[in-house]
Amino acid sequence: GENVEQHPSTxxxxxxxxxxxxxxxxxxxxxxxxxxxxELGKRPQLIIDIRSNVGEKKDQRxxxxxNKTAKHFSLHITETQPEDSAVYFCAASRLISNLGNEKLTxxxxxxxxxxx
Amino acid sequence: xxxxxQHPSRVICKSGTSVKIxxxxxxxxxxxxxxxxxxxxxxxxxxxxxNEGSKATYxxxxxxxxxxxxxxxxxxxxxxxxxxxxxxxxxxxxxxxDRGARPEQYFGPGTRLTVT
Numbered sequence: 445g446e447n448v449e450q451h452p453s454t455x456x457x458x459x460x461x462x463x464x465x466x467x468x469x470x471x472x473x474x475x476x477x478x479x480x481x482x483e484l485g486k487r488p489q490l491i492i493d494i495r496s497n498v499g500e501k502k503d504q505r506x507x508x509x510x511n512k513t514a515k516h517f518s519l520h521i522t523e524t525q526p527e528d529s530a531v532y533f534c535a536a537s538r539l540i541s542n543l544g545n546e547k548l549t550x551x552x553x554x555x556x557x558x559x560x
Numbered sequence: 561x562x563x564x565x566q567h568p569s570r571v572i573c574k575s576g577t578s579v580k581i582x583x584x585x586x587x588x589x590x591x592x593x594x595x596x597x598x599x600x601x602x603x604x605x606x607x608x609x610x611n612e613g614s615k616a617t618y619x620x621x622x623x624x625x626x627x628x629x630x631x632x633x634x635x636x637x638x639x640x641x642x643x644x645x646x647x648x649x650x651x652x653x654x655x656x657x658d659r660g661a662r663p664e665q666y667f668g669p670g671t672r673l674t675v676t
Contacts (some may be wrong), residue, residue: 476663487653487667488604533603539663547594548665550603 446471448536450551457524458559465554467534468516474536477517478548479508482531491532492519495539521556529558563587564656566668573644574676581639581671583654589634590656594665595627598651610637634659644675 447470457463469477478493494501494508494517501508505524510517521528534551563586573579583593591612596604608618608629616629628640637656641648651672655665 478664480667485651485670485672487669489667490664493664537663546663547606547609549606552603 446474446536446538446549448534448549448551450534450554452554453552454555454557456557456559459524459526461524463519463521463524463528463556463558465519465532465534465556466516467518467536467551468514469536469549470515471536471538472512472515473538476537476539476546477508477510478535478537479506479519480533480535480550482533482553484531488533524558526558526560529556531555562658562664562666564590564654564666564668566654566671568671569669570672570674572674572676575645576643578640578642579644579673581641581652581654581673583637583639583656583668585635585656585658585666588656588658590637591634591659593631593637593654593656595629595637595639596653596655598653598670600651604653607639641673644673646675649673649675 450467475496480488481491482488492506492508494510505522507520532554535548537546537548565584567582593610595607598604607622608616610616610629610631612631618624631637651670653670654668
């Protein structure tokens with residue numbers, strides 16, 4: 445099955461600087477890569493996702509890059525703010541159809557702390 | 561749109577009793593729902609995939625007779641933890657995927673189970 449590794453496990457960044465979180469996956473058939481933000485005791489919330497037919501996607505201060513050959517993808521947060529502090533999870537999935545039963549395999553998470 | 565609710569948000573039960581957790585998609589139909597368990601400071605671990613009208617698919621190592629899943633309708637799935645023990649104490653989160661739409665999984669707010 446799929447195995448997703450995520451680094452670093454913790455990351456502290458000065459407010460205004462950029463943060464980068466990296467993930468690698470093992471299943472070359474995986475084609476959907478979402479990133480989730482989870483605040484303490486709350487539900488994970490999707491912040492950005494990318495499909496394997498795209499190399500990069502950007503949404504305001506958040507961007508994701510995908511290298512299919514190397515099987516890794518990264519989350520980039522620019523101009524970080526205190527409210528960006530949370531745990532971030534990457535995930536990978538192999539989407540086959542619109543049936544919707546393809547599962548996500550999550551990375552181990554990165555605790556991001558923005559230092560004011 | 562795409563709201564998933566979960567009930568209860570917190571439950572404390574005595575060892576040996578059973579607890580039922582409900583997961584509802586409020587504004588969309590979910591052919592598939594997923595049940596996760598998350599221990600403190602750890603990632604989300606998929607327990608089972610719940611398909612409307614059929615038996616759930618359990619991940620390796622998850623006891624199907626202990627964690628009973630029923631997906632009775634396109635908007636409701638339930639997880640019953642039977643004969644709960646202290647080691648079952650965890651944060652249980654469900655997610656649902658909108659049939660035929662985006663691949664995104666929408667997460668419920670989670671249920672904090674404490675077994676005394």
